[in-house]
Amino acid sequence: MFKDEADFEKVVGRLKIDTEPNPAHRENLRRQMLSVFNQAEQKPSTRIIAFRTLRSIIMKNPFTKIAATIVVITGILLGLHFTGGPFSATVTFADVIRPILNARTASLDILVGSQENQPVIHDDVMGSLIRRTVSNIEGPDIIIDLEQQKFLTIDHAKKTATYIGLSGLPDIKNYVELLGTTITRLQNMPDFQVEDRGIEELDGIDYLVFVASGENDTVTVWADPETALPVRIEHKTLNMQIVCENLQFDVAFDESLFSMEAPEGYEVQDAGALDFSDSNENAFIETLRIWAQIIEDGQFPDSINLKDVINLGPKFDRGMKRAGLTEDEQAEVAMRWGQGLVFIRFFKGQGQWYYAGTGVKLGDEKAPIFWYQPKDSDTWRVIYGDLHVEDVEERNLPQPELSDEQARILESSKQWERQEFVGTEEDLWHVTAAGEIAASSHITLTKASQDANSIYVKLPYAGAALQSVTLDDEEVPFDHLIKDRYEVNLLPDKLNQNQMSLKCSWVVNMDAIEKADYGYRLKLQGLIPVTGFKLTAVLEEDCGFEFPAKYASDPSVRSLNLFTRNDTAPAGMEFGTCGLPVNKMD
Amino acid sequence: MAPRAIIFATMVGAMAKLVELTEENNLVLRAKTQAEALGRLYEMYYERIFRFCVYRLFNKEIAEDVTSAVFLEVARGIGGFKGRSEQDFRNWLYAIAANQANAYIRRTSRRKKLLAEAAGSIRPASADSSDMSSEPDWPRLYAAILKLKPKHQTIVTLRFFENLPYEQIAQILNVKEATLRVTSHRILNKLRNYLETVFDGEI
Numbered sequence: 065m066f067k068d069e070a071d072f073e074k075v076v077g078r079l080k081i082d083t084e085p086n087p088a089h090r091e092n093l094r095r096q097m098l099s100v101f102n103q104a105e106q107k108p109s110t111r112i113i114a115f116r117t118l119r120s121i122i123m124k125n126p127f128t129k130i131a132a133t134i135v136v137i138t139g140i141l142l143g144l145h146f147t148g149g150p151f152s153a154t155v156t157f158a159d160v161i162r163p164i165l166n167a168r169t170a171s172l173d174i175l176v177g178s179q180e181n182q183p184v185i186h187d188d189v190m191g192s193l194i195r196r197t198v199s200n201i202e203g204p205d206i207i208i209d210l211e212q213q214k215f216l217t218i219d220h221a222k223k224t225a226t227y228i229g230l231s232g233l234p235d236i237k238n239y240v241e242l243l244g245t246t247i248t249r250l251q252n253m254p255d256f257q258v259e260d261r262g263i264e265e266l267d268g269i270d271y272l273v274f275v276a277s278g279e280n281d282t283v284t285v286w287a288d289p290e291t292a293l294p295v296r297i298e299h300k301t302l303n304m305q306i307v308c309e310n311l312q313f314d315v316a317f318d319e320s321l322f323s324m325e326a327p328e329g330y331e332v333q334d335a336g337a338l339d340f341s342d343s344n345e346n347a348f349i350e351t352l353r354i355w356a357q358i359i360e361d362g363q364f365p366d367s368i369n370l371k372d373v374i375n376l377g378p379k380f381d382r383g384m385k386r387a388g389l390t391e392d393e394q395a396e397v398a399m400r401w402g403q404g405l406v407f408i409r410f411f412k413g414q415g416q417w418y419y420a421g422t423g424v425k426l427g428d429e430k431a432p433i434f435w436y437q438p439k440d441s442d443t444w445r446v447i448y449g450d451l452h453v454e455d456v457e458e459r460n461l462p463q464p465e466l467s468d469e470q471a472r473i474l475e476s477s478k479q480w481e482r483q484e485f486v487g488t489e490e491d492l493w494h495v496t497a498a499g500e501i502a503a504s505s506h507i508t509l510t511k512a513s514q515d516a517n518s519i520y521v522k523l524p525y526a527g528a529a530l531q532s533v534t535l536d537d538e539e540v541p542f543d544h545l546i547k548d549r550y551e552v553n554l555l556p557d558k559l560n561q562n563q564m565s566l567k568c569s570w571v572v573n574m575d576a577i578e579k580a581d582y583g584y585r586l587k588l589q590g591l592i593p594v595t596g597f598k599l600t601a602v603l604e605e606d607c608g609f610e611f612p613a614k615y616a617s618d619p620s621v622r623s624l625n626l627f628t629r630n631d632t633a634p635a636g637m638e639f640g641t642c643g644l645p646v647n648k649m650d
Numbered sequence: 651m652a653p654r655a656i657i658f659a660t661m662v663g664a665m666a667k668l669v670e671l672t673e674e675n676n677l678v679l680r681a682k683t684q685a686e687a688l689g690r691l692y693e694m695y696y697e698r699i700f701r702f703c704v705y706r707l708f709n710k711e712i713a714e715d716v717t718s719a720v721f722l723e724v725a726r727g728i729g730g731f732k733g734r735s736e737q738d739f740r741n742w743l744y745a746i747a748a749n750q751a752n753a754y755i756r757r758t759s760r761r762k763k764l765l766a767e768a769a770g771s772i773r774p775a776s777a778d779s780s781d782m783s784s785e786p787d788w789p790r791l792y793a794a795i796l797k798l799k800p801k802h803q804t805i806v807t808l809r810f811f812e813n814l815p816y817e818q819i820a821q822i823l824n825v826k827e828a829t830l831r832v833t834s835h836r837i838l839n840k841l842r843n844y845l846e847t848v849f850d851g852e853i
Contacts, residue, residue: 101725
């Protein structure tokens, strides 16, 4: 008999067991299995596979899944932004753009939106090959072959080289060739004019400046006065700004930097392809539903432009948590949301699309929120607030003019984005016996628009209510716009003062605040764009809470500084979350 | 001015940073939608699964039936299979095979049939084969294994007949490796006891 495991292994090894398979069974089963496989209804499409791949990639990554999705979608939308523009030819302007038309290589930085914290995309370009870095993504080398619709990432730490393909997207031309073709086409448009603004200073340096304006676009080119080489190009549309700067042409790159060959000794991986061909109207409707239901808590966003996508991360994350979605579900939702965004840029059909969802609640069957004209169609598709769709003749289209309320809501977003008012903010949040937080937000304005009649403020919670506002200790009126937004009416005689002190008192029920095992998780948000931000919590005597001994050894201590942001930081409104550690008192 | 080509670039940049897949993974991913890839996986694993079924079921015809059930289940389920690597697939395949084999044996009548068949194959010990009682032949060992709990039978088969490492068996059975090692030790003790008594009127 066997003594131990090793002995038993020997016993088994000496057994004579006939395990030779029957070739006929093997072949029959193969046919039968593949037949069952082909009939299986649940066979997923290529798109689903691609997105499963993407999802699993995102789920594995240290980035948040939402952030990763947004970067992915941003990349798609970014390029499509440049499908039209208002250049026209003048001799001088032609001089400036000649290097672009003739360039073999290029190097440039791309910024989307006007805020200071936007990630910078840096591209080195050689023909159809791009070597790309993004300022908020650390890691491997990324080389894109536009001709082959394939990209390669080389991770030197792990010694891996991974290829990923893309399909279902429009043809991608040689990068530099496409750039030249685009400009040439725009030059031939008869309706646009170029303004020569002569020499202007930017950041202390003189440039030749040309401004080409069209119906909805303005393109400004800054060029070196000595060489006439363009160094900065800014493209603005109604709700969008994209800047290409630090432009250099015919840079003598080392060709090996663009090699699509895996380095010797590196493990080569093939991640398959991502297929975007199924991005259709239904996908876009799903995007709108997710945006309203999950991100905006039941209401359509003010706008759905690229800048909104880029800045959506924290809000999306909070919405997902509020909806109680699992990690897996969150990734699925993020993917579905992104798929529809691809549709409105790539597959929107012909002509312009219009968005009018500002202030519209999800489920409003009468409010048109989006309309576009599909390719080769005489009628337009109009999507309503309950997400049903109607075919509408052009003469019956909704008027794109916004209602007064919609206009004010939209204006609030623009004021924050333009940073017309900037300050430093100190918040005191009192936890009261009534189960509420009674907050006072003291804002010292460091920048104030002289043209504005209102300051728009945004409370950190949709369920919060603004109770009073004072400007330099004088009570000022305000209007509730929607959810967390208020319009504070300014006193004209106060506008010329160098500093204004704005104090907002507001309350929110504790039930609206996210609970955590240590107490509560608080949103860190300025009421307007702020540089410095400080939050202090105060536990009122009879509120039923006390700070844990770890934070306040003396039970009489009733206030605790929870968060401080330096006032030298760039202005912003959302700073994430912080904990409010409290124990319930007996 | 930046052309639409920029597009893919950012997207790709983000993607590329994140992707970690192997060619084998790709075969498994493709098998979810492509018959050709699934066919390749079948060719890679048919023999192993058939062999496993023979070890678990003694009878080759029954092993063929159960092997068929295993791969048909794979064909129906591969679309929803969440794994990505070949190892994920292999573990999933063995888990299906173990469940199918246990499901077959679980019915008492089938178990009796298998025991009877094993008993009928046992060669009687002769006077000059003194080592017979100390080293069991296959039918005798199978009869003893069949007395174990189904899960323990699977462990014996995967570990000692398929020679899979404990780490992989732990993944297939979704148990801790340390626990598995202890369990395996106890199973062998039981098996030794069964082998010493298996002819005492058990069959």
